[in-house]
Amino acid sequence: MNKTIKSFSKARSRFSVQNKSLLSEADKNIFLQQENFKDFKNLLNETDRNILEIGFGDGKHLYRQAEINPNNFFMGVEVFESGLANIYKRIIKNDLRNLKIMEGDIAEIINKNKSLKIFTKIYILFPDPWPKSKHKKRRLLKKKFILDLKNLLKENGKLIIKTDWQDYAEEIKVNLNEIGLTFKVNEGENPFKTKYEEIAIKEDRKIFNFEIKIEG
Numbered sequence: 001m002n003k004t005i006k007s008f009s010k011a012r013s014r015f016s017v018q019n020k021s022l023l024s025e026a027d028k029n030i031f032l033q034q035e036n037f038k039d040f041k042n043l044l045n046e047t048d049r050n051i052l053e054i055g056f057g058d059g060k061h062l063y064r065q066a067e068i069n070p071n072n073f074f075m076g077v078e079v080f081e082s083g084l085a086n087i088y089k090r091i092i093k094n095d096l097r098n099l100k101i102m103e104g105d106i107a108e109i110i111n112k113n114k115s116l117k118i119f120t121k122i123y124i125l126f127p128d129p130w131p132k133s134k135h136k137k138r139r140l141l142k143k144k145f146i147l148d149l150k151n152l153l154k155e156n157g158k159l160i161i162k163t164d165w166q167d168y169a170e171e172i173k174v175n176l177n178e179i180g181l182t183f184k185v186n187e188g189e190n191p192f193k194t195k196y197e198e199i200a201i202k203e204d205r206k207i208f209n210f211e212i213k214i215e216g
Contacts, residue, residue, distance in 0.1 A: 034104025044118065050072070076101045121157060146175055169210075
């Protein structure tokens with residue numbers, strides 16, 4: 001059996017025991033694990049605007065978007081327990097009702113999902129660039145994965161991708177062109193920056209902000 005290539009690599013943390021304990025007792029209406037996932041349609045609220053963020057890190061962007069858009073429903077997927085625990089505590093503390101989070105590998109989650117055209121927007125902000133040549137096969141944004149995301153988006157939905165690694169941006173452009181998706185690359189700062197965006201700005205790296213609109 002071929003071993004699946006992961007787009008992430010977990011490292012041990014001294015906080016992992018506390019995070020595991022917190023998440024093991026988490027409200028199942030807010031926090032879900034991949035092993036219990038069946039279909040996105042079972043998790044979303046009855047709203048026309050469902051928004052997904054993949055790899056939300058510390059959750060700063062995801063939480064703020066949910067907070068200021070109470071009529072939209074947000075779903076976040078992350079593999080790292082530290083980010084999941086961090087945002088879960090904020091959801092509970094502030095009784096935020098329009099946000100759910102899931103622990104798991106998004107590629108495997110999508111493979112289990114059957115519903116199509118359910119999200120109005122999907123964010124992937126600063127995915128691991130795997131800068132070493134031997135590791136580039138681990139990059140998340142390959143053609144098949146982008147096509148899977150396209151199938152999750154409603155007509156006129158948007159896929160937002162940000163990266164501060166130029167060669168990754170060039171790879172994404174090639175993949176989008178080969179798939180035949182229309183996109184534009186914007187410049188300018190997001191008022192709700194992720195941790196990695198703040199680092200990129202501090203280190204004066206150019207940020208490539210892709211906006212892909214799904215038509216038809």
